[in-house]
Amino acid sequence: MSRFMSARHAALTPYTPGEQPRDMAYTKLNTNESPYPPSPAVAAAAEREAGRLNLYCDPTCAELCRKAAALYGVEPENILPVNGSDEILYFAFTAFGDETHPFAFPDISYGFYPVYADMCHVPAHIIPLRDDFSIDPGDYIGLNENIVIANPNAPTGMALSVSDIESIVRANPDRVVVIDEAYIDFGGVSCVPLIKTYDNLLVTQTFSKSRSLAGARLGFGIACQSLIRDLNTVKYSVNPYNVNRMTQAAGAAAIDDNAYYMENCRRIVDTRANTARALEALGFTVLPSCSNFLFAAHPAIGGGALYRALKARGVLVRHFDKPRIDGFVRITIGTPEQMDILLGEIRAILQEGGSQA
Numbered sequence: 001m002s003r004f005m006s007a008r009h010a011a012l013t014p015y016t017p018g019e020q021p022r023d024m025a026y027t028k029l030n031t032n033e034s035p036y037p038p039s040p041a042v043a044a045a046a047e048r049e050a051g052r053l054n055l056y057c058d059p060t061c062a063e064l065c066r067k068a069a070a071l072y073g074v075e076p077e078n079i080l081p082v083n084g085s086d087e088i089l090y091f092a093f094t095a096f097g098d099e100t101h102p103f104a105f106p107d108i109s110y111g112f113y114p115v116y117a118d119m120c121h122v123p124a125h126i127i128p129l130r131d132d133f134s135i136d137p138g139d140y141i142g143l144n145e146n147i148v149i150a151n152p153n154a155p156t157g158m159a160l161s162v163s164d165i166e167s168i169v170r171a172n173p174d175r176v177v178v179i180d181e182a183y184i185d186f187g188g189v190s191c192v193p194l195i196k197t198y199d200n201l202l203v204t205q206t207f208s209k210s211r212s213l214a215g216a217r218l219g220f221g222i223a224c225q226s227l228i229r230d231l232n233t234v235k236y237s238v239n240p241y242n243v244n245r246m247t248q249a250a251g252a253a254a255i256d257d258n259a260y261y262m263e264n265c266r267r268i269v270d271t272r273a274n275t276a277r278a279l280e281a282l283g284f285t286v287l288p289s290c291s292n293f294l295f296a297a298h299p300a301i302g303g304g305a306l307y308r309a310l311k312a313r314g315v316l317v318r319h320f321d322k323p324r325i326d327g328f329v330r331i332t333i334g335t336p337e338q339m340d341i342l343l344g345e346i347r348a349i350l351q352e353g354g355s356q357a
């Protein structure tokens with residue numbers, strides 16, 4: 001650290017993104033990207049904008065808001081496009097949290113929540129998942145605190161029902177409930193329609209996973225107009241041009257091509273079912289997933305050892321060195337061919353006796 005670092009941030013432990021290695025061509029199943037490329041119309045739309053990069057983009061993202069509103073069944077005023085949904089989460093902690101207004105979230109969830117809490121000097125109220133890794137909605141009733149819940153949750157992949165979410169939103173009417181729907185297109189049911197009834201609900205979505213745009217950085221906040229206005233106050237105080245020209249065009253084209261992306265989701269859900277069955281046949285415990293990844297543990301090999309053995313064989317998965325889940329690895333669902341490679345390497349590792357890694 002330099003001697004110039006502000007005391008406010010000196011103790012910050014930043015988020016650790018999944019590895020994006022360049023040393024060799026891995027079978028990359030570690031950061032929940034789509035294995036399928038963007039549709040050709042998306043690439044063409046981004047390319048068309050490339051020649052206009054000398055001009056600032058539309059800070060209101062008007063065209064994208066119009067299309068996203070139609071996609072989500074809300075009004076354009078209910079949408080705030082952002083530079084990846086991480087950005088809307090940051091805006092939410094900044095807008096709605098402070099020293100006396102904590103955020104509550106599960107002990108096992110998206111690793112960015114505690115980082116944003118720290119960054120924004122917002123106390124974190126950490127609530128343990130049940131022993132089966134599910135969220136107990138009862139833990140969030142009448143908290144009178146801001147809440148952020150990933151639904152489906154990560155890295156478990158397990159989802160809550162809309163009625164459970166609604167009971168949490170209804171039972172905390174004076175604080176904001178953020179529902180992070182990064183993985184909603186892989187089997188959960190979205191609670192976006194509830195924003196018409198509840199003025200304290202913010203839903204976040206991303207085009208990084210189901211719409212093959214992780215590298216473009218595009219997410220959305222969806223909420224009643226007054227919450228969107230508050231979030232815009234933060235946005236216009238930080239970075240008005242947060243979604244660049246090429247990404248705005250790519251996002252609009254992706255919405256026009258929605259059928260292509262929904263078909264990819266259907267393939268991923270199929271591949272997920274086949275992979276879960278194959279892992280269970282090898283002796284793994286696999287949590288019930290509504291996402292584009294599986295969270296799995298094997299009695300004969302620890303999560304860290306399995307992660308390292310797979311990496312040595314050219315397959316990247318994610319391991320979290322954290323109590324309760326250090327026996328697990330999180331495996332992104334790739335193409336059927338990628339999953340065959342993964343399963344082949346796992347079989348070989350288990351045959352070798354597993355724990356040598």
Ligand SMILES: *Cc1c(COP(=O)(O)O)cnc(C)c1O
Pocket residue numbers: 032083084085086087110150154180182205206207208214217218219
């Ligand atoms: C991937 C992910 C995000 C954010 O992704 P962006 O690429 O920033 O849109 C948010 N929440 C969860 C739970 C995620 O897994």
